[in-house]
Amino acid sequence: MKGKLHKYWILAAAVAILLPHYCLAEGKSGAKGPGKDRPKKVMEVEPSPPLSIQARLVNLQKNKNGGVASVVLDASSDIDMDEVTLSVKLPPNVTFADGSNIFTQTVKLSAGITINLPKELLVGKDGKHVIQLEASGTTSQGKPIHRGTAFKLLVGAQDSLPAVKDGAIEYQGAPDGGN
């Protein structure tokens, strides 16, 4: 019984919240078309161009210091783009299998299709290596699109926060002065 009453209270509260929202609609806005659906509480996502490039680590052969990382570049677009230039710039201590540290390739991207480019990376030493990825192209309307991403390749290292100390994630600050 107590549970049922609880449900009724929730229902009544929902009606009380929603009713004024509809009743207060005023002027021309209230006369608008039926609309297609009434959105739920949603996630508002940051704006972005329709092009995307990312990297993901699929395998890491760890050596005593450094290793061989197998990564896959994923490039995609939500619109058709005939020419998209993908580029990857490696940091010190990381090279492609042929010894180079810059990779560039022009691809055609179809809307909704992700292309995958596997790459082997030779990592000379342990650490957090930041790999720069870029994709650039032009829409059929002539709008230039550029995307950039930094991929953190962790080899023998971790990207973790400091420990929690008495209810806070505590970093050590840099001191200056004082007595």
Place this chain on the structure above:
Amino acid sequence: MLAALRKVATMGILACAASGAVYANWTASGTFRYIDREFDQNGFTGVEPSLPIRSARVEVRDANANGNNALLASGVTDSSGNFSIAVSDTKTRTVYVRVLTTSTGVATLFLKVENTLTPKNPYAVAGSNVANHNPNTNVNFGTVTALIGSGGEPFNIYDQGLRAIDYFAALNGARPGSSDLLTLEWQPGTGAVSDYNYANKRVHVGDPSPYNDTVILHETGHYAYHLVSGQDSPGGTHHLTDCNQDIRLAYDEGRATWFGQSVRRFFSLPRPDLYVKTTGAPGPGNLDFYFNVETESPYYCDGAASEVAVYAALWDINDTSSTADGTPGVDDDTLSRPDGDNWDVDKNYILTAVNRSLEDFWDGWFVRGKGFKSAMEATFDLTNVELFQDSSEPNNSVATATFNGAAGNSVHLSFFADSNGDGVGETDNDYFSFSASAGTPYTIETLNLWGDANTSLELLDSNGITVLASNDDRSPGDASSLINYTPAASGTLYVRSFHAPDFGVYGSYDFRISGSAPVDNDGDTYNSTVDCNDNNASIHPGATEVCDGVDQDCDGIRDDGFPDVDADGWASCGGDCNDSNAAVHPGVTEICNGIDDNCAGGVDEGFDADSDGYTTCGGDCNDANAAVHPGVTEVCNGIDDNCAGGVDEGFDVDGDGYTTCGGDCNDSNPAIRPNAVENCSNGVDDNCNGLTDSQEPSCQVDTVVITKAEWKNAGRKLTVWATSTGAPQAVLTLVGYGTMTYDSANNRYTFVKNSTNNPGTVTVTSSQGGSDTEPVTVL
């Protein structure tokens, strides 16, 4: 009496001393700052100034205690990051201070930055320990700075949250209350995309964005409007190049961008017109993408169904020539209204609107008495948000329909009426009339829709009531409209264009009517709509059919009335070269089968690529080589010249498997051929290598030399080495013992045996006839 007082005082001192609870007061002071990263449209500039950590909780703590026992006192930083906290303490201990990303203790501020994953905790940056602190001693902890990678990130997020709240307060009169706590969360590795969650008023800052101030501020814009104006956007992923978004999403995202950029303009921060997202990587540059809210660069869009047009239009209402954008001293519009005007419309009009959009903002602007109609029209028109009457108005009925010449010229229109001129829009119908000619096909259509102008068309009869044809969407996914109609009678027809039910009611579009009388090119009195060949006067409906493979009378049947035995649509008199085979007639595709399928006069045209007279189906085993085909004389060349299935037939007379061109030096003797065993005494080159008997290497006698013959008494070990000029093919044998082993590294043969008697002498013989004998040396 005096003695009594002295006694009480002494007892009190003793009591305090016994309990140890003698409290002292000291002051903890200092400054907390964080390192910021400045940016422009190329990414980070490399300028990294130190900024104060403002309005944040500060704790004075015992470094060697835990939990509540560690907290000695708390306070907050001021607008310069300074703090001064009174502490009551009784003990000498190690103390330190830390600042947290929470506003606990700050009056009227409800703000928190914490990590994303559970358990969630605020971030903190701690100063150095002060050991053996005497509770009577004040401590200035100096300046403690949160560096990049060591706490700078969450404190930058905190500062953006504080700016957003203070801008909100400037617009709304006060900061959000305690029930509207703004929580921002960030943690490396928890997703690259930032968002705002309406369910819990939380901003998730993406992995690369702790220093992407404009990204953070955009999301706080959603928070701000959530509190005062609500939203009905479907949310989710949206792209800046999409000029035909859901009009509600376009508005919700556009105003969130306006809010975020306006925060930067309000606080006089650099280039408030730039929205910049970086990759978050260290160092200058590292741009992900940017856009400019003043110029719309690089994502230009037209109409209210684009967030780009929305933020540009809203921005233009408030910016001035003194705004620190890319063209200081210049503004592209004449408006410079206070930000509060925009806010008032959202707070007091948009809040109750259905399907919130820029159209509602427009109406709300005038309902709320903000005025400046002409300037507003001109400003919104910069992004082709055309919220004004078009030049064909008033044409809202059959009676006021605008005449159209039906010549295919486009007319630019808007679904916007304002009959009383107060600025507030009214729904609009656009009526047109045109003089229709019987039998003339007409195309009536709308094109180039801007800003959710979801058109619908009705073609009305001369009475202005009867609907002759209608169309809403030209095709699935295309909201423009198209009617193709050919009237049976001449007269005036009417077109009604109106906004189909959708989230918006305004918008602009192009409209045109195209119509033209059919032509009669060949002058046979039949026009192109009925003449099946309007370039030949002898072909038209009713013409006399003749047997020539052509449909003269345009009834769809060629040569009708003439015999077509195989019923393939072609009479023999009309060109069918085989009227007993339905697969053969003019127009059929020729195949390689030895007959003329298409009655073109040739057989298997196109199937003799090397033009040697033989097709592939005619036996040519190599249609790329004119010298190869059936009937050609076979020559000795290693290929099948005559396509008979063999190679070089007739060129191996002795049947030994080798032709003369294949190396047989005597094709009349099967014993003589390549790879035959050489007979060393017949004076003949048996294996066809050009050498006879003594010239033949296999007939040579080798020279054998024993280079070592030793016997060791210890172990009774016999060792023999020998060389041969026939090595390595020669096989050497140590007579009485067995085959010797060839040592390729030293080009010699060896033999070793233990526990054997001394033979005195040894002899080595070769498979190539050589031999040698030597005495054995005893060691």
